[in-house]
Amino acid sequence: MRIVINLLLLALCAGLIYLLVNSIQVPIKFRAEKDVREAAVADKLKQIRAAQGMYHNIHGEYANDFAKLKMGLDTGKFQVIKVIGDPDDPNAEFSYDTIYYAAIDSVRTLNLDLANLGEVPYSEGRTFEIETDTMTYQKTLTHFLEVKTIRKKFMGVYADPKYAKYDDRYDPNSVMKFGSTNSPNLGGNWE
Numbered sequence: 001m002r003i004v005i006n007l008l009l010l011a012l013c014a015g016l017i018y019l020l021v022n023s024i025q026v027p028i029k030f031r032a033e034k035d036v037r038e039a040a041v042a043d044k045l046k047q048i049r050a051a052q053g054m055y056h057n058i059h060g061e062y063a064n065d066f067a068k069l070k071m072g073l074d075t076g077k078f079q080v081i082k083v084i085g086d087p088d089d090p091n092a093e094f095s096y097d098t099i100y101y102a103a104i105d106s107v108r109t110l111n112l113d114l115a116n117l118g119e120v121p122y123s124e125g126r127t128f129e130i131e132t133d134t135m136t137y138q139k140t141l142t143h144f145l146e147v148k149t150i151r152k153k154f155m156g157v158y159a160d161p162k163y164a165k166y167d168d169r170y171d172p173n174s175v176m177k178f179g180s181t182n183s184p185n186l187g188g189n190w191e
Contacts, residue, residue: 030166034158040122044120045177056143058103072103073114077102078103080101083095131144133181147177150172151176175189
């Protein structure tokens, strides 16, 4: 009888030790995985912002989907105007020389993968949402861009709201984004 009680107590101690270790490891694993996944999504959003900036320089507007963005950067050309002479000197002659550069060269220089640019990392193929608009802002017609995704799309098993107890600022229904459809701002909310 004494041996049975000792074995039960030993099993109870082992169970309590497991619960203690698990209660310590879960928040550590959550924070580490959250940091890795959010960093990957932030890097992808930075790439999209760079690609949209190039597209805007070529076409004068932002692309409203990733197919249009890819096509515009595959076939588009940057226009560079070189001024020859001094245009500020009233006695001097000057001229403009226009040169065109393929946008795909800049895309390759930045190592942008246009084929997978719209895919949210860790999301099993889901894509970012793009919203574009034009409106008058401070008496000027302005183009607006917002690219976003909901955190629960890329957090996997950690998309459950129960993990918010390990990070006060964590909400799986919040978005990671850059830009705004209300103001000409291309800042990211992770920065």
